[in-house]
Amino acid sequence: MARYTGPSCKLCRREGAKLFIKGARCNSDKCSFERRPFIPGDHGSGKGFRKRLSDYGIHLREKQKVRRIYGILERQFRKYFKIAAKQSGMTGTNLLQLLETRLDNVIYKMGFAPSRKSARQIIRHGHVMVDGSKVNIPSFLVKPENEIVIKEGSRMINLIQESIEASTEVGAVEWFVVDKDNFTGKILSIPTREQIQLDVDERLIVEYYSK
DSSP states (O other): OOOOOSOHHHHHHHHTSOOOTTGGGGGSTTOHHHHOOSOSSTTOGGGTOOOOOOHHHHHHHHHHHHHHHTTOOHHHHHHHHHHHHHSSSOHHHHHHHHHHTBHHHHHHHTTSSSSHHHHHHHHHTTOEEETTEEOOOTTOBOOTTOEEEEOGGGTTOHHHHHHHHHOOOGGGOSSEEEEGGGTEEEEOSOOOTTTSOOOOOHHHHHHHHHO
16 A cells, blocks of 8 residues: 655644654654754745645645544545545544544554554554454454454564553553553543544544535
8 A cells, every 4th residue: 555655754844743653753852843843845934934824725734634643645534534424423523533443543552553654564564463363454443342462472572562661641541451561452432532632623624525
């Protein structure tokens, strides 16, 4: 599947916010957004240029921000939106719930990977099991009662070990539980909008695709 392979830090600078694409690096003094918090290129605001966004631009930037946070290309993101629109309830909330319950996001949130990008690599290489079966599809959607396990033979991988040792916010998540000692996690429920800790206005995304 096609993926963005350019500089990740430029995406944060383009959206004017930390997207935590590179995991722990985003919290360090190496973070490019902290050192250069302006749009990349010749017309960045750090060079005295500030562009006022149109209504369309505001809607587009919010959509791009969410898409880049989860590391999804436009075609797949639009597919998620169509699924969310057909479900009962609020389309924006449905969309975020679909994205949040992707297996790569869950592996990252559980602390088994330092970033969503790393989580996709771990999944594709066959290190993750769901309810006893190997799953190598990052977009796999988890459901309540699903048990996620890092395979026993994969638990000594440095990337996974270091990520578990560095993870500190797992306890604040209410819709799943994690047992770091046994490299396991369990989905308790589909996250509510309040439990999805994402500073975005999903209504702007709905309006963007509704035009």
